[in-house]
Amino acid sequence: MRSSIRRSMPLFPIGTVMKLTDLSARQIRYYEEHQLIHPQRTEGNRRLFSLNDIDRLFEVKDLLDEGINMAGIKKLLLEEGKTVVHSDLKDEEGKGKKDFTDEEVRKLLRKELINAGRFQRPDSSFGEKFRNFH
Amino acid sequence: MRSSIRRSMPLFPIGTVMKLTDLSARQIRYYEEHQLIHPQRTEGNRRLFSLNDIDRLFEVKDLLDEGINMAGIKKLLLEEGKTVVHSDLKDEEGKGKKDFTDEEVRKLLRKELINAGRFQRPDSSFGEKFRNFH
DNA sequence: AAACCTATGTTAGCTAACCTTACATAATAA
DNA sequence: TTATTATGTAAGGTTAGCTAACATAGGTTT
Numbered sequence: 203m204r205s206s207i208r209r210s211m212p213l214f215p216i217g218t219v220m221k222l223t224d225l226s227a228r229q230i231r232y233y234e235e236h237q238l239i240h241p242q243r244t245e246g247n248r249r250l251f252s253l254n255d256i257d258r259l260f261e262v263k264d265l266l267d268e269g270i271n272m273a274g275i276k277k278l279l280l281e282e283g284k285t286v287v288h289s290d291l292k293d294e295e296g297k298g299k300k301d302f303t304d305e306e307v308r309k310l311l312r313k314e315l316i317n318a319g320r321f322q323r324p325d326s327s328f329g330e331k332f333r334n335f336h
Numbered sequence: 337m338r339s340s341i342r343r344s345m346p347l348f349p350i351g352t353v354m355k356l357t358d359l360s361a362r363q364i365r366y367y368e369e370h371q372l373i374h375p376q377r378t379e380g381n382r383r384l385f386s387l388n389d390i391d392r393l394f395e396v397k398d399l400l401d402e403g404i405n406m407a408g409i410k411k412l413l414l415e416e417g418k419t420v421v422h423s424d425l426k427d428e429e430g431k432g433k434k435d436f437t438d439e440e441v442r443k444l445l446r447k448e449l450i451n452a453g454r455f456q457r458p459d460s461s462f463g464e465k466f467r468n469f470h
Numbered sequence: 471a472a473a474c475c476t477a478t479g480t481t482a483g484c485t486a487a488c489c490t491t492a493c494a495t496a497a498t499a500a
Numbered sequence: 501t502t503a504t505t506a507t508g509t510a511a512g513g514t515t516a517g518c519t520a521a522c523a524t525a526g527g528t529t530t
Contacts, residue, residue, distance in 0.1 A: 213352050215516095217378070217487065222347075227488085228507055244351070246515045248488055271498095271505075349487095351516065361517085362478055380486040382517055405476075 212242035212250035219251045223259045233262050236272055238279060343391075346376035346384035353385045357393045367396050370406055372413060 216227055223230075233239055234249075239258050241249040258279065265275045350361055357364075367373055368383075373392050375383040392413070399409045 213348060213356075215349050215352075215488080218347050218349075218384070226507075228509085231489095232506070244515080246488090247490095248515070250352070266506085273505095349517075360478075362480085365518095366477070378486080378517095380517085381519095382486070400477090 209253045212252050214251040214256070216249050216251070219256060219259065222256060223263060225259060225263060230259065233259065236276060238262055238276065343387040346386055348385040348390070350383050350385070353390060353393065356390060357397065359393060359397060364393065367393065370410060372396055372409065 214222075216230060219225070219230060220227060230239075234241060239251070239255045239262075241251045241255050244250055261279060262275055265278065270278070348356075350364060353359070353364060354361060364373075368375060373385070373389045373396075375385045375389050378384055395413060396409055399412065404412070
């Protein structure tokens with residue numbers, strides 16, 4: 203579809219993305235280093251992020267806030283393309299098409315449980331984001 | 337509606353706007369000089385353009401292509417501006433300010449950008465531009 | 471024709487905002 | 501304890517933005 207073209211259009215410099223996502227440049231570059239996003243570059247080597255990239259950054263942020271580490275996030279997000287693994291790791295038996303071993307799944311779930319409820323994000327509003335935007 | 341806020345959010349540096357609109361930096365600044373757009377500035381004085389600004393630039397470009405000069409374009413665009421601008425402000429002061437989660441922000445923003453494609457003319461579509469985009 | 475606009479190009483000098491690399495560190499895992 | 505992870509920060513370099521000024525083709529006006 204056409205929208206997918208637009209969603210992957212490289213549009214935003216890192217400064218804009220920082221403000222939109224409330225992530226530091228360091229964090230954003232770190233997630234790129236771990237292949238979670240693939241922003242384009244200008245001719246002069248500056249990153250340009252697409253809406254898909256921003257989307258992905260929000261996902262990474264949320265998962266980190268939930269206490270999941272990079273290894274887990276990579277597993278989760280880099281699987282998404284193949285399966286519609288949106289919400290559940292649990293009852294997707296039948297087709298064993300996930301690359302997780304049982305052990306990995308258990309490990310992830312345990313960490314999730316251990317860290318559950320550690321953070322309750324202050325749920326910043328769009329208005330606030332906009333106001334801090336300059 | 338809230339989309340007006342999103343549409344007036346300062347997001348794009350001039351380089352991105354140049355590619356999207358096929359206008360030179362000189363042209364864009366010149367139209368600003370003539371009050372046809374009002375891009376925000378970063379703390380460091382760099383312009384940041386909103387979707388509204390980009391829409392407006394397309395309008396200016398079209399009118400110029402039709403042979404209308406700046407004086408005429410000002411008359412045309414600064415008349416209809418009354419309504420549009422006011423509805424923008426009205427939205428921003430909306431009192432029932434419900435908080436947006438990050439996910440909502442992301443979805444709204446994405447939708448907004450996808451809708452930006454509605455403004456493509458047959459001769460200069462986003463799709464075509466995207467091919468020339470790097 | 472000469473003089474004058476108008477919209478845009480171009481150049482120069484300045485600096486914010488980006489870049490990479492490297493080192494530091496608190497928190498967690500082993 | 502020691503190692504690893506995710507992030508901060510600082511240094512030093514480059515790009516892409518800024519303003520201001522002058523240049524100019526093509527249209528008007530005188």
